Amino acid sequence: MQAALKDRLPFEFECPYRSRRGRRGWLHLIGHAHGAQDGAVLRGTAQNISQRKSAEQAQAQEHQITLHLATATSEIEILEDIVHTLLEGMDWEAGAFWPSEDSHGLKLPSVTLARVKALESWLAEHPDCPASDTNFQAPQWYANRSALARHGHASWLVAGGIRTVFAFPLSRGHVTLGIVELYSRARRSPDAHALTMASGIANQTGHYLLRRQAEEDLRFIANHDTLTGLPNRLMFKAEFEKALTSARASDQALHVIFVDLDEFKVVNDTIGHNAGDAVLREMADRLRESLPDVELISRFGGDEFIVLLDPKGDTTILGRTIARIQAALELGFIVNDAPIHMTASIGISSFPEDGNDWQTLLKHADLAMYGAKQLGKNGYQFYCQRMSASLQRRIDMESHLHRALERQEFILYYQPRIALDSGACTAVEALIRWRHPELGMVMPADFIPFAEQNGIIVDIGAWALREACRQNAAWVAQGLPPVRVAVNLSARQFADKSLRLTIIDALRQAGLPGNLLELELTESMVMHDAERAARWLSRLKRIGVRLAIDDFGTGYSSLAYLSRFPIDTVKIDRSFVRYIPESRSDTQITSAVIGLGHRLGLEVVAEGVENEAQLEFLRSEGCDEVQGYYFSHPLPPAKITAFLASRMENGPGFERGPQPMRA
Numbered sequence: 001m002q003a004a005l006k007d008r009l010p011f012e013f014e015c016p017y018r019s020r021r022g023r024r025g026w027l028h029l030i031g032h033a034h035g036a037q038d039g040a041v042l043r044g045t046a047q048n049i050s051q052r053k054s055a056e057q058a059q060a061q062e063h064q065i066t067l068h069l070a071t072a073t074s075e076i077e078i079l080e081d082i083v084h085t086l087l088e089g090m091d092w093e094a095g096a097f098w099p100s101e102d103s104h105g106l107k108l109p110s111v112t113l114a115r116v117k118a119l120e121s122w123l124a125e126h127p128d129c130p131a132s133d134t135n136f137q138a139p140q141w142y143a144n145r146s147a148l149a150r151h152g153h154a155s156w157l158v159a160g161g162i163r164t165v166f167a168f169p170l171s172r173g174h175v176t177l178g179i180v181e182l183y184s185r186a187r188r189s190p191d192a193h194a195l196t197m198a199s200g201i202a203n204q205t206g207h208y209l210l211r212r213q214a215e216e217d218l219r220f221i222a223n224h225d226t227l228t229g230l231p232n233r234l235m236f237k238a239e240f241e242k243a244l245t246s247a248r249a250s251d252q253a254l255h256v257i258f259v260d261l262d263e264f265k266v267v268n269d270t271i272g273h274n275a276g277d278a279v280l281r282e283m284a285d286r287l288r289e290s291l292p293d294v295e296l297i298s299r300f301g302g303d304e305f306i307v308l309l310d311p312k313g314d315t316t317i318l319g320r321t322i323a324r325i326q327a328a329l330e331l332g333f334i335v336n337d338a339p340i341h342m343t344a345s346i347g348i349s350s351f352p353e354d355g356n357d358w359q360t361l362l363k364h365a366d367l368a369m370y371g372a373k374q375l376g377k378n379g380y381q382f383y384c385q386r387m388s389a390s391l392q393r394r395i396d397m398e399s400h401l402h403r404a405l406e407r408q409e410f411i412l413y414y415q416p417r418i419a420l421d422s423g424a425c426t427a428v429e430a431l432i433r434w435r436h437p438e439l440g441m442v443m444p445a446d447f448i449p450f451a452e453q454n455g456i457i458v459d460i461g462a463w464a465l466r467e468a469c470r471q472n473a474a475w476v477a478q479g480l481p482p483v484r485v486a487v488n489l490s491a492r493q494f495a496d497k498s499l500r501l502t503i504i505d506a507l508r509q510a511g512l513p514g515n516l517l518e519l520e521l522t523e524s525m526v527m528h529d530a531e532r533a534a535r536w537l538s539r540l541k542r543i544g545v546r547l548a549i550d551d552f553g554t555g556y557s558s559l560a561y562l563s564r565f566p567i568d569t570v571k572i573d574r575s576f577v578r579y580i581p582e583s584r585s586d587t588q589i590t591s592a593v594i595g596l597g598h599r600l601g602l603e604v605v606a607e608g609v610e611n612e613a614q615l616e617f618l619r620s621e622g623c624d625e626v627q628g629y630y631f632s633h634p635l636p637p638a639k640i641t642a643f644l645a646s647r648m649e650n651g652p653g654f655e656r657g658p659q660p661m662r663a
Contacts, residue, residue: 011031011044012028012030014026014027024091025050027047027048027049028046030045054192057089058194060089065204068081079111082205083095083097086182092183094114094183095112095182096123096180098178098179099178100176119160119183137169137176139167140167141164142166142167143164143188143190148162148163163184163186164187165181165184166181166182166188167181168199170205170206170209177206229284230284233301236308240296247351247352252310253310254311255310255348256351257308258304258348259306259369260305261283261342261344262344263524264276264302265303265453268495271338272532275335275529278335290327291307291321295310306365307325309321322346329344343377345373346369346372347372348368348381348383354383365383367383368383400436400437405459410433411434412431412433412464413635413636414430414431414485414635414640415633420615425483426625452490452491458493466510468517469485470509471485472484472517475641475644480648484546486519487519489519489525494525500543503517517546530564547566549569549571563600568602569602570604571604572590574608574628576590580617581613587617590618590621594622594623598622605626606627606628610629612630615630
């Protein structure tokens with residue numbers, strides 16, 4: 001204006017103003033100098049353009065924050081940018097972001113910034129804002145005493161001399177993540193354009209946070225197991241290679257610990273996959289808690305966990321780590337209010353002794369784990385070179401198994417059961433054998449575990465049922481005395497929903513009455529989920545078949561509990577028969593089982609009878625039937641047919657049958 005007076009020029013400009021009462025705004029001034037130079041005055045107009053400037057200012061702030069959102073790399077960065085941009089562009093003295101108590105997975109920090117030194121020192125002295133309401137969904141303007149008094153942290157604001165607060169929420173969908181607040185020590189009137197701008201910023205920022213969360217979720221899913229949250233195979237490989245690079249450079253050791261839960265498939269097959277998932281999640285949590293010092297814990301799938309351990313020169317840490325893994329299992333698990341006891345087989349390989357790359361070390365740890373299972377499970381083994389040959393045999397075995405059914409390589413052998421009161425053969429147990437084209441006759445213990453693992457046991461079991469029923473129907477057609485044929489069911493078969501139809505079809509195809517088929521189940525199969533097992537057994541019982549519990553005494557059930565099931569027969573495991581009558585404990589257990597079984601109306605069969613002393617003890621205790629090498633080894637179809645025919649011709653008795661060499 002002074003220049004306009006001096007040079008007598010027209011003028012036009014915009015400027016901010018503050019009234020005597022503290023009101024702020026913008027003016028547009030236009031005019032010219034009028035009169036003689038000595039007495040010239042300025043004449044013109046002043047237009048209040050506060051609304052337009054406010055709209056332009058709000059638009060500029062929203063645009064600036066949009067640019068920040070496009071380039072930001074983290075939630076912390078964008079929150080600081082929002083507060084800083086609004087402070088500078090809208091002339092507020094201080095600002096903050098306060099996260100809500102529940103940010104729904106986003107770990108958002110609090111942010112406080114100030115442009116005025118007095119407020120800067122106040123924020124430094126009072127860094128933590130008391131908790132306030134973060135549930136409102138629209139921008140709020142607090143510009144008088146009553147409004148400020150309603151604010152969630154009014155006393156905190158009073159301490160800073162704050163007279164105006166502008167607040168708006170940042171939300172993700174309908175969830176408020178936190179509140180942006182701007183502070184002024186002057187009284188500022190509500191700004192409609194600022195309120196509109198805040199809604200736009202909140203909307204854009206919400207979309208940004210959603211996108212960031214989606215990206216984080218995708219990264220997590222790509223690198224972690226979705227069930228347990230542990231690193232998956234992809235992340236394990238990347239971290240393992242980093243650890244190997246570091247170990248090579250520093251000439252240090254690394255250990256790979258391969259943990260595989262024992263009999264986990266029984267849990268899945270008998271209780272259900274939901275129960276199995278619960279066990280895996282709990283196991284993952286226990287490993288995290290008990291192994292805080294390891295480099296990495298990973299789940300590869302199924303029931304396999306891998307632990308990567310950097311001993312850092314501590315030669316004792318490997319032993320302590322293995323002990324902690326075993327201790328994590330000792331407490332057992334509670335699923336559906338039922339206790340489940342689990343053990344694990346553990347294999348260990350070490351760098352550089354057992355391999356120089358992650359694939360080799362992992363394979364060797366897997367081999368060592370398999371070695372631990374072969375030695376009885378619930379233990380650990382270190383890798384050694386002879387295990388590689390065992391792996392190749394395992395691979396070959398699994399490959400041949402898939403073709404064995406097609407090539408009709410399986411055969412059933414039969415072992416007779418003898419009634420102690422009459423000496424008659426009342427039943428035969430069907431025992432599967434595999435006539436391997438290269439290995440010769442393969443016993444069940446050598447291939448059934450593989451069949452269980454890859455699921456082919458269901459098809460093999462269905463074949464065994466059909467063949468046993470067909471053979472028994474053939475004996476009936478030949479006029480031989482009717483005997484029951486007992487067929488063992490695997491855990492996977494028992495869990496198979498089509499088992500009942502498979503049994504019905506096998507009986508129908510053979511034309512065999514249901515009472516001439518006996519199904520043998522193990523304790524663990526029925527006791528893992530007793531309620532489901534009781535319903536399933538009742539459905540099987542309605543077919544007319546007989547039901548038996550095999551290997552009784554080796555699990556954790558009791559005859560009293562088994563009374564809830566529609567069982568006809570209980571078989572005393574051979575491990576109790578082996579040392580009677582010499583072993584006092586075994587004789588007491590066997591006597592108790594026989595007595596309790598009879599009180600429950602069950603038929604009692606003793607397995608593994610090999611000598612006269614065992615036979616006489618079982619007869620004296622009232623055992624119903626016996627089975628074992630004393631009478632006969634398992635026999636192929638032709639020989640068992642001859643055995644049954646000879647007993648029909650010669651009458652029942654306790655003479656020993658043919659004794660072939662053990663296969």
